Amino acid sequence: MPETVNQNRRRILAAAAMTIAAAQVPEAVAADAPAGGTKSSFSPLKQINAGLLNVGYAEAGLVGGPPVILLHGWPYDIYSFADVAPLLASAGYWVIVPYLRGYGTTRFLSPDAFRNGQPSALAADVTALMDALNIKKAILAGFDWGARTANVVGVLWPERCKAMVSVSGYLIGNQEAGKLPLPPTAELQWWYQYYFATERGRVGYDKYRHDFSKLIWQIASPQWKFDDATFDRSAASFDNLDHVAIVIHNYRWRLALTQGEPRYDDLEKRLAEAPVITVPAITLEGDANGAPHVDSSAYAKKFSGKYAHRTMTGGIGHNLPQEAPQAFAQAVIDVDRF
Secondary structure, eight states: OOHHHHHHHHHHHHHHHHOOOOSSOOSEEEOOOOOSOOOOOOSSOEEEEETTEEEEEEEESOTTSSEEEEEOOTTOOGGGGTTHHHHHHHTTOEEEEEOOTTSTTOEESSTTSOOOOOHHHHHHHHHHHHHHTTOSOEEEEESTHHHHHHHHHHHHOGGGEEEEEEETSOOOOOHHHHTSOOOHHHHHHTHHHHHHTSHHHHHHHHHHHHHHHHHHHHHHSTTOOOOHHHHHHHHGGGGSTTHHHHHHHHHHHHTTSSOOOGGGHHHHHHHTTOOOBOSOEEEEEETTOOSSOOOGGGTGGGBOSSEEEEEEESSOOSOHHHHSHHHHHHHHHHHHTO
16 A cells, blocks of 8 residues: 555544544533643654744654644743644644744844744744745644734735634734723733833843743633643743743734834734635634633634634633643644545
């Protein structure tokens, strides 16, 4: 049997073992129960020069299989996908999990490069990584910054995005929208964004980044009883020398308190129009997400391709792939079938 056919057969059998095919996707899905932590890990990390960065990334599955790129958010890292990656690898996928700029072992190639956290820059990092790995098109899946990055790639470079899984749906924003006030209860949820807008906030995050990030984990996932070892493993990625600069710039840029780079101006103009995402997509939400988010009905029309939304029940918070890895992996497999 030819190797390509054999690979496809293994992929189909493995995927079938993970799921029972259904005519329609259920709106609410009982997800993995929140656990104390995960003992899963990755093989030794790899590094590759891609665009402006030397990117550190984990890899699972057979190189050359259908590629899936998993994108983390703040304040998290690649270990949000430690249990997702082997599930997808067993289903025949080539899984790439990169550290975003400012995290882990990812470094700027030039010491003089602007430490830019604006959304289009992070999305350009993904396409540069795909170029470096000779990947023409991939499924993109992420949460928080990672979901926003997948959204941006999906609208700016749809030819590079086969499909996407996006936690909390449509997250593309712009500086003009960031200037508009929200109702007080909504503003309260963004307290850290305003803290970061001050010099005191920058210094405070730099000094207390470990405790600060742990607090965010607790607020964003109030029912997830993660253990210290699980948090500490991810918190190590915040020791990156560029981490504070990237985080602060990201949140200040959103409020139009600082500028980005001219090279991304045209991209940001396109994003400012809130373009519709045309690639196939599944959006996910946890029923106990403590981070700012809107109801799925508010963004459903922003997805014009084949689309489904799933709410994960069982106390699932913001870090959905780590709290509900089976459900997240299943969404990736299912969106690939759209």
